[in-house]
Amino acid sequence: METTTAAAGDGAVVAVGRGKKNRIQVSTNKKPLFFYVNLAKRYMQQHNEIELSALGMAIGTVVTVAEILKNNGLATAKKIQTSTVGTKDEAKGRLIRKAKIEILLGKTDNFNDIVAADNRTKDCSKDINNSAGKVSHGAAGNEKPDNSNGIAFADKVAQDAVEDVIVSADQAAREAAEDEKKK
Numbered sequence: 001m002e003t004t005t006a007a008a009g010d011g012a013v014v015a016v017g018r019g020k021k022n023r024i025q026v027s028t029n030k031k032p033l034f035f036y037v038n039l040a041k042r043y044m045q046q047h048n049e050i051e052l053s054a055l056g057m058a059i060g061t062v063v064t065v066a067e068i069l070k071n072n073g074l075a076t077a078k079k080i081q082t083s084t085v086g087t088k089d090e091a092k093g094r095l096i097r098k099a100k101i102e103i104l105l106g107k108t109d110n111f112n113d114i115v116a117a118d119n120r121t122k123d124c125s126k127d128i129n130n131s132a133g134k135v136s137h138g139a140a141g142n143e144k145p146d147n148s149n150g151i152a153f154a155d156k157v158a159q160d161a162v163e164d165v166i167v168s169a170d171q172a173a174r175e176a177a178e179d180e181k182k183k
Contacts, residue, residue, distance in 0.1 A: 022047040075105040110176040
């Protein structure tokens with residue numbers, strides 16, 4: 001099978017072959033773990049399933065990414081395959097055997113609800129940070145803040161945002177439970 005590679009965003013290698021536009025190949029290039037988690041979430045928004053794969057020392061990262069997605073209710077493991085592959089050591093010119101793992105993950109039924117609730121939470125956090133910044137810098141930016149009113153205002157904004165997120169999460173959970181009952 002013909003395979004091409006492309007850099008995804010911050011330079012992570014993503015292999016794209018025939019029918020494999022949903023494959024993420026994790027390498028040991030010191031990318032943060034949540035770079036791969038977020039990349040997998042973006043791929044899952046476009047595809048019903050994704051394949052995570054890695055060689056050698058990157059296997060632990062792939063397993064951790066898959067477990068994070070599963071534990072957050074975003075994915076289910078459909079297939080896990082392990083093998084060994086031969087790669088050529090450029091320095092020594094000989095064949096080296098490396099462990100390989102491929103994990104096929106599928107979207108959960110409530111994937112879109114969870115991602116939407118997560119996005120609302122991030123939006124609320126941005127609103128809280130923006131409001132807190134306005135309070136701490138004063139309305140005109142050069143006024144000395146009135147901490148007695150500013151702290152109360154920031155607390156109220158934070159409390160309202162948290163209540164909105166809780167209501168949204170509860171609503172998403174109720175809707176998912178109702179969908180399960182209908183099945």
